[in-house]
Amino acid sequence: MMSKQYDVVIVGAGVAGLKAASVLAKYDLKIAIIDENPSLGGQYLRTLPENFKDRLLKFKTAVKKEGLKLIEGLKNSNVEIIKNSTVIGVYEGDKILFDKEGRSDLIYYKKLIISTGVREKYFPFLGWDLPGVFSLGAVQVFLKSNGVLPAEEIVLAGTGPFLYAVAYEILKAGGKVKGIYELKKFKDQIVFSKGLLNFPAKLVEAFVYLEEILSNNVPIKYGWGVLKAEGDDSVERVFVGKMGQDGRVIEKSVKSIETELLAIGFGFVPNLEIARSAGINIVYNEALGGWVVETDDKLITSNENIYASGEITGVGGAEKSQIEGELSALVLLDSLNLLDNSGKSKIQKLVKKRKKAIKYSKYFNTVFSVPLEFYKNIEDNTVICRCENISMKKIKEAIEVGPSDMNFIKTFTRAGMGNCQGRTCGPIIENIIKSLEGKTPKPATMRKPIKPTLIGNLKKFYEERIKSS
Amino acid sequence: MKRIKGIERKEQVEIIVNGKKISAYRGETLAAALWAAGYKRFGGKALKGRYNSPFCGMGVCFECLVTVNGVPNIRSCMTLVEEGMEVEFDDE
Numbered sequence: 001m002m003s004k005q006y007d008v009v010i011v012g013a014g015v016a017g018l019k020a021a022s023v024l025a026k027y028d029l030k031i032a033i034i035d036e037n038p039s040l041g042g043q044y045l046r047t048l049p050e051n052f053k054d055r056l057l058k059f060k061t062a063v064k065k066e067g068l069k070l071i072e073g074l075k076n077s078n079v080e081i082i083k084n085s086t087v088i089g090v091y092e093g094d095k096i097l098f099d100k101e102g103r104s105d106l107i108y109y110k111k112l113i114i115s116t117g118v119r120e121k122y123f124p125f126l127g128w129d130l131p132g133v134f135s136l137g138a139v140q141v142f143l144k145s146n147g148v149l150p151a152e153e154i155v156l157a158g159t160g161p162f163l164y165a166v167a168y169e170i171l172k173a174g175g176k177v178k179g180i181y182e183l184k185k186f187k188d189q190i191v192f193s194k195g196l197l198n199f200p201a202k203l204v205e206a207f208v209y210l211e212e213i214l215s216n217n218v219p220i221k222y223g224w225g226v227l228k229a230e231g232d233d234s235v236e237r238v239f240v241g242k243m244g245q246d247g248r249v250i251e252k253s254v255k256s257i258e259t260e261l262l263a264i265g266f267g268f269v270p271n272l273e274i275a276r277s278a279g280i281n282i283v284y285n286e287a288l289g290g291w292v293v294e295t296d297d298k299l300i301t302s303n304e305n306i307y308a309s310g311e312i313t314g315v316g317g318a319e320k321s322q323i324e325g326e327l328s329a330l331v332l333l334d335s336l337n338l339l340d341n342s343g344k345s346k347i348q349k350l351v352k353k354r355k356k357a358i359k360y361s362k363y364f365n366t367v368f369s370v371p372l373e374f375y376k377n378i379e380d381n382t383v384i385c386r387c388e389n390i391s392m393k394k395i396k397e398a399i400e401v402g403p404s405d406m407n408f409i410k411t412f413t414r415a416g417m418g419n420c421q422g423r424t425c426g427p428i429i430e431n432i433i434k435s436l437e438g439k440t441p442k443p444a445t446m447r448k449p450i451k452p453t454l455i456g457n458l459k460k461f462y463e464e465r466i467k468s469s
Numbered sequence: 470m471k472r473i474k475g476i477e478r479k480e481q482v483e484i485i486v487n488g489k490k491i492s493a494y495r496g497e498t499l500a501a502a503l504w505a506a507g508y509k510r511f512g513g514k515a516l517k518g519r520y521n522s523p524f525c526g527m528g529v530c531f532e533c534l535v536t537v538n539g540v541p542n543i544r545s546c547m548t549l550v551e552e553g554m555e556v557e558f559d560d561e
Contacts, residue, residue: 037528038547038549043527049494049496049497050496051480051495051496052478052494053476053479084547102540119525120525129519131509131520131522135524135526137527138524138527139526140526141546142501142526146496146497146501146505147476148472149473151471174473174474233519234509234510234522389516418531420530423530424529424530452531454540
């Protein structure tokens with residue numbers, strides 16, 4: 001494959017990216033959408049493989065229904081779909097280096113839309129690094145993309161509405177949910193209902209999940225967390241209990257549950273690596289979920305040729321992503337003088353709709369965040385960096401002796417130097433520093449390759465390029 | 470069995486895991502196929518004192534790395550199974 005030039009490249013084929021692609025596909029432009037996964041849809045629009053016949057009845061939100069239609073539509077459009085492709089970096093303002101099935105390649109863009117979505121966030125405990133502890137998302141991936149129930153009986157812990165969505169899916173797949181342990185107290189969640197009022201569709205979704213959960217008599221505890229997960233080589237039991245004010249589990253409340261699988265999730269954090277590799281600005285905004293891409297009302301980033309859409313501008317769910325996918329595409333078209341008056345007025349409408357979505361986003365990110373003071377009391381021998389096996393004790397030592405700087409902690413302890421490049425431990429360490437020192441550190445310096453790649457893949461690519469030039 | 474009942478799966482494939490043949494279905498990721506076959510230990514014990522295993526399920530954590538057809542460090546959660554695929558990892 002020779003390197004190709006596109007008018008527009010979209011990175012990330014989730015709700016936002018797909019919507020943007022479908023808007024742009026109606027125009028005479030050369031467009032590519034690139035995604036790391038074997039199939040389109042990102043995390044929200046996961047479906048079983050095409051050759052599987054699904055007889056399970058599944059509830060689908062309006063955004064999901066539309067998204068699945070968009071995937072079908074794109075397959076018959078002029079948009080080039082580059083799947084299975086991991087972006088290694090955005091270079092010199094016009095090219096994207098990526099790895100696809102064991103080889104490297106480059107594509108060139110004039111305009112770029114980044115819609116790389118979110119990953120999960122964690123509040124660590126003893127044994128969270130044992131086999132048999134899954135993220136909530138992993139359970140969903142196994143269920144929805146593979147038709148595999150990772151265990152007959154599953155315990156769920158963490159915070160936020162995603163717990164209920166995953167519980168619902170486990171039950172529908174014929175599994176048993178042995179308990180849902182929500183870290184936040186019920187009274188602290190009531191304010192979330194105000195956020196839901198901005199999105200009646202979300203309220204419907206909540207009732208669908210709760211009906212299934214309640215009718216299956218799943219135990220739900222609020223203000224409860226995990227003390228530890230335990231077992232020889234993999235999880236056999238978990239200890240849960242009531243959370244104290246300091247973030248430690250209250251000893252006399254602890255009970256043990258036999259389980260092979262514990263699924264955890266503590267909210268979401270934007271995937272900013274590709275955006276940062278393109279050199280665009282990020283800002284810290286707690287109500288939007290922490291570090292997010294800096295954009296104006298119209299999703300233009302600090303680089304006028306790069307647009308950000310979806311969760312990376314603020315964690316707010318699929319509805320917000322859908323709005324932003326459309327908005328970013330229209331604003332891009334406007335910059336090329338391709339929009340008529342109705343298109344221009346659509347931009348104004350979407351800017352307003354987006355404001356409403358951000359209101360929900362603010363409730364979501366503040367109600368379901370782990371209280372900051374919890375982080376400084378994480379048990380000393382809890383693993384923080386899973387790749388390099390770095391404990392809380394080591395992280396605290398580093399914070400004590402040096403500057404409260406992510407780069408220093410990385411150099412001093414090796415936390416964040418492993419294969420995941422700090423994607424898992426970075427947001428945790430950021431919160432530990434905030435909890436101990438009261439200030440938000442800047443993320444560690446972004447270096448390419450932004451995901452591990454094989455040198456052999458790059459070598460092959462450059463040798464071929466030299467030969468053909 | 471871990472595969473959900475009520476789903477009709479076509480195209481069974483055979484993969485070779487540490488020298489042993491196991492069956493999977495086209496469309497499944499390697500991580501899900503290995504997990505469904507009962508594999509939980511994906512190496513790493515000698516280095517960290519505990520085994521690696523699928524965690525994030527979506528290509529972020531790099532804890533489900535295996536060797537596929539001789540190429541090391543492949544994320545099994547981002548790789549679809551293929552007939553005859555040779556998979557290796559240290560589960561001892």
